[in-house]
Amino acid sequence: MSLSPVKRLILETIWMLNKPVKPVEVADEVGLGFPTVMMHVIGLAKKGYVETVKKGYYVITVKGREVLGLPTVDGEKAKQILAYVPVEKSFHFYADIGKPLNIYAAGLRDFCDKIQKVDVTSIEFHLNRGDFEAWFTGLGDAELSRKTAFIKELELSGEELRRKLYEVVKNRCEELALIRQQLSSA
Template sequence: MPVAKTLKETTSVLRDVPPQNAFYFYRSIGAPTGAAARNLSDFVGVLSSIDIASIQFHTSRGDFENWLRMLGDDSLAQQITGLKEKKLSGEHLRMRLVDVVKTRINQIQKRTT
């Protein structure tokens, strides 16, 4: 794969998506939290503070992975699936999710500078 294409693909993962493609956080079906993420930075910010019930709800459904694939980051989606398979919960789940997403953002930013 050409380097230019790789660079374009990785920077597109960090872009803001339109509101209709944002990730909207819910506590459960029909119970929105009011929080949304339009990019990976927003996403990690919300993960850091959102009610843990929302994180567990979306983790159990695979919602995070689906959104990350929509952004074009299959690698990060696979890492999240790996966390899910470890059956993490509560604050430990939150800490690992935040760590994995922050690490990925840093990796992408290093590639683009």
């Protein structure tokens, strides 16, 4: 099932925000008028791609994730993504080509901690080159890779970029930890 570009943008935005959202928040995020967004959200709900969790708040459904082409992550996959990696597979931060900062992240949670401390120019450098996306894909997290590509499209910089990247990675770590926990309690 293909979506119109506007419906896809709205659905991706709801997915990206990763929380129950009001259509007015989505409208602000995508730069469209509220009536337009509301009309598309209603259409997405009728198709089963979003659902209401409480009055006026929407979340993406499993069917919505599928139409965006997002892979399903089970407990084992979540465990693999959250695992520590050896130094040679760690993410190594650079200020520029040939200018290592001698800071590396040995896993997704470690990455989340390091991006709060590393110089923001390093974050800008790696984001613009697609390094974060490639590393997340290497960890097996295609969804986080796509979210990072989405952040790149926002053309953020400085502390605003750091905040957004941290928020997305932190939320993803929490989401994966819940999925992994369901595996161990099963």
